[in-house]
Amino acid sequence: MPQPPHHTQLSRRRFLTSSALVAGSALTAPLLGACNAGTESGDGKTVLTIMYKNNELTKEQIADFEAKNPDIRISFIEHDGTRLNAMLASNEPPDLVRAPAVGSARTNAQGLATDLDPYLAKSSVLKKEHLLPVNDSFRWDGKRIGHGPYYGIIKDWSQDATLWYNRALFEQAGIQPLSTAEPISYDELLEIATKLTKKSGGKTEAYGLGVEWAWNLFAPISTMILQQGGEVYNTDLTKTDMTTPQALRALKWYVDFAKAGVGPTSLDPAPDGADLSLFLAKRMAITQDGYWYGGNFVKESDEIKNNIAMAPAPVMGDKRISPTYAGWGAYIPAKAKHKDEAWRFMEYYMAGPPSEDRAKGGWGIPALKSQLSLMPQELPYQKQVFETQQAELQHAGQLPDSPYIGGATAWDPVLDKHLQRAIKNEVTVEAAGKAITDEINELLRQGKDQIG
Amino acid sequence: MTATATEEARRGRKRWQRYSSRTFYLFVSPWVLGFALLTALPLGYAFAISLTNFNGTSSQWRWVGLGNYVEFLSDTDAITSLVRTLAFTAIAVPIMVAGGLGLAVLLNRRLKLVGLFRTVFFLPSVVPVVAAAIMWKLIFNRDAGILNAILEKISIGPIAWLVDPNAFYALIILILWGLGGGMVIMLAALQGVPAELEEAAVLDGANRWHVLRHIIVPMISPVIFFQVVTGIIFTFQIVIQPLLLAHSREVGQVTHVPQSTHLYMVQVYEEYFANNRYGYGSAMLWVFFVVILIITLIMLRSSRLWVHYEVDSEAER
The missing domain is CATH 3.40.190.10 (Periplasmic binding protein-like II)
Structure with a gap:
């Protein structure tokens, strides 16, 4: 047993004081270090x-x-x-x-x-x-x-609203392929997607249309509203109104799309949350993705490369707007x-x-x-x-952006929640639009309060 | 001479006291430091943030007092997710504990290949949660998942496992996948039950159920209690599994988590990272901390009624 000659007993108070000092030093050291971190390397660079x-x-x-x-x-x-x-x-x-x-x-x-x-x-x-x-x-x-x-x-x-499609699946269904020059309307698109969808025994063998539901809801719905001449925010970007005829039409299209079961949604999720694997497996005829999507096909089989094509972004009104998301x-x-x-x-x-x-x-x-x-x-x-x-470049518009809300990251959970309720017939599209308006306006109010 | 001996003995006792206290503090200091730096400090920091409208980046935050806590009381989404989490816990924890005990009882025998079976049952609990969740997401897939393929053979389905209301049960199945961890602890406890107690009970005419009910369970009740408390805390804190099972393009996307698996921590996650409401999210965490604390205290209090320790607490005094 060690017996140091002169040693005072370590009191609880002294121990706690020492601990606080050590803890403080441990905290301060990296913070002080961080002040100088990343400015200059040892070799002067x-x-x-x-x-x-x-x-x-x-x-x-x-x-x-x-x-x-x-x-x-x-x-x-x-x-x-x-x-x-x-x-x-x-x-x-x-x-x-x-x-x-x-x-x-x-x-x-x-x-x-x-x-x-x-x-x-x-x-x-x-x-x-x-x-x-x-x-x-x-x-x-x-x-x-x-x-x-x-x-x-x-x-x-x-321009992320453009459409990629597989001609072979159109031929199999006996449907004329989409025009690569003229935009189709959203209503026509849903009609064609319904014809292209193949179902069997409660399962979907092939989807007609994927809208990358898990990626973004705010941007495509905003695009639809802009195409009809509507606005997403008021002039000072502090409020939204998703009960306008333009907004309700856009929301209704999404509800109809989901109810028709022609593409993956939150109520019919894609295995990996994206359309690509289904599209490459020829289990999806059309997918709504931008120009970048073409990079996926360069190394694919000739069968894929020879059958894919890109069509202009569909329209929901008189204005042809095809923005980046x-x-x-x-x-x-x-x-x-x-x-x-x-x-x-x-x-x-x-x-x-x-x-x-x-x-x-x-x-x-x-x-x-x-x-x-x-x-x-x-x-x-x-x-x-x-x-x-x-040709599509001529129609590149600009999505609205309010500084008081985090864009799609904040909008999408709200949109998805109320769209799901409308899809399940728990509420009407109008009620969903009202609920979305209320929730987003509250987020905008909080954002305004934070930013000033 | 006698006085010198007494003085020497007194010094010896003092030295021993010093040595004991120094050793005690030396040994507990890593934990105390860890607690101070990694628990107390973040808790205090989170409490301070909960009194502000801080959004995570802006320097233009301000104090809002108890505003976030008041808002919580009228936040139906938050309250609903809290109730949902309590319901999830009430269902999942008993199944987890009973399942772990059941497996442990089955594997607490001298059988051929019992080691292999123990390993097989334990293995899933060491599979990383991300890998397990993604694997189950594929298994649960409505159109191409193996679970529906099997159910189809017996004319059931197809079932949309990953959407409401089935997502709730899918999440419970995913949680039960890690049952092996609890099983190992139960197995260790079972092996501490004296065999002569079971033998005596059998000689007195007890069947297997009686032995389990009146000998084994009381003997291992401290371990069961431990499993229940840690199980409750574990299920309360579930967040990554619902995010991974959801229809999302990347890990951590909260947008499409089904309502039935939108647990409290998912709601907190949404407030932090989708709505950038660090202040409100921190207030929600503090509310949750208090809820967990209360439930744990109730559990501790109730343990007097059903947890049996070999050393009687009264006798110990």
Whole structure:
């Protein structure tokens, strides 16, 4: 038994005091460390922290950028919304962040992004006049999107309401394939989808139409409302009204679609939450996806490649509007430590070799005017898609974006909940529209209260 | 001489006291530090956030006092999800505990290959929850799932397992998939029951049910109690399984979780990450903490009536 000569008894109070000190030190050390973290590496290079997705920003691209910019080393963080929030809240954001243009109003209204206009003015490779209008969704004038400075740049994008279909399934059903030049109406589309759907013994052997229900409800419903000349928000973006005739017609179409059982919904879920596997398995005749979808088919069998085609976005009114539902790109946080270096990366990634590779790959429409001609046309289906897409570009509209609500992320749970109730005949479409209006207006009120 | 010996003995006792106290604090300090840093601090932080309208990113938050707690009282979605979670727990926990005990009783025998069976039953509980949920999502698929294919052979179905109201039962089945963990604990407890007690009961004419009811269950009641309490806390905190079983494009998407599996933690998740209401979400968590605390205290109180310890508490005093 150890018997130290002079040792005072460790009191409970002293123990708790010591514990608090140790705990405090343990907490403070990383926080203090974080203040200096990510600014400079041991070799004197600037460490540029980039939060992106690893399948969109490859190791090869990072290495190429670092080779061309020997004073910069990239610290890559996989995109994680929760982590980003924590980093933004602690004023330690990444230097460049992956984000969609549609839904950027909320970020911009909170002053979280950097005004890119001065950089665009100085740049020789990435200038305002190079940008396609789709980038306007990243603009914010303090009140609304589409005007004012740019707060982000789109990487690539798609007009996500366009239709992809399998001609073979149309032939089997004895139905004329969709026009690749003229848009079909939503009502006609539902009618054709019903004819293309094959059911047997309570199971669905083949769906007529997939609308990527699990991906987005807000954007397509908003598009339908805009096509009819309606509005999603009031002028100051603080309220919505989903009881207007335009909104109710859009909601009703979704209810009719689900009741007809012609495509996956929350009440008839797709196995993996997406249409692609069903479409490739020839268990879905039409799927509503943007231009990017074509990238999936390049390595598929000739049977698939020879039978697929893309049709324009369907319409629900007099206005032919075919917007992007997201427009993924990047912004430089307002509190980023290395904005100039981040801009150099932005130039490389949005206008340099990665952007050219993306344009040639067919996984999205380039966001720069000069790169539209790079879109692939080698394969027969790519030629058809290119022609349809060029015509569709003339109708690219812009989805509404309120800074007081988190876009589809906030809208979709509310829309899905009340659409389900209407589909199950628990409420009328009108009652669903009223309930959606009330819930979204409450979220808008809370958002307004938060942002001011 | 006597005084010196007494003084020496007194010093010895003091040294021992110092040594004991120092050793005690040294050994508990990792836990105390862990508790302070990883539990008490986040709890305090969450409570502070619950008094604000913080949205996770904006620096323009403000104090709202008990506003979030008051709002909770009139939030029908939150209250409904709480009631649903209580119902889910009331159904799932008894099945989990009884199932674990049943499997343990079956496998607490000297049989050939019993080790293999124990391993087979235990294995699912070590399968990562994400893998298990995705596997079950495929099994539950209405059109191509193996479960409906089997049921079809006996002219049942097809059943839409992943939508309301069946999603509730699908979630219970998914939770029961990890029964093996409870089984192992029950098995360990069963092996601590003295064989002579069972033999004596059998000699007195008791059948297997009587032995189980009057010998085994009382003997292992502390372990059953432990399983019930941890089972309740586990089912209360379920969030990832409903998200994974839902019709979603990516993990963590809360949009399409069916109403029947929209449990309390899913509602909290929605407030945090879909609505960016960190303040309100934190208030919901604190309410839940209190609910769990109350239920645990009730369980502890009720345990006096049905949990039997080998060392009598009165005698221990």
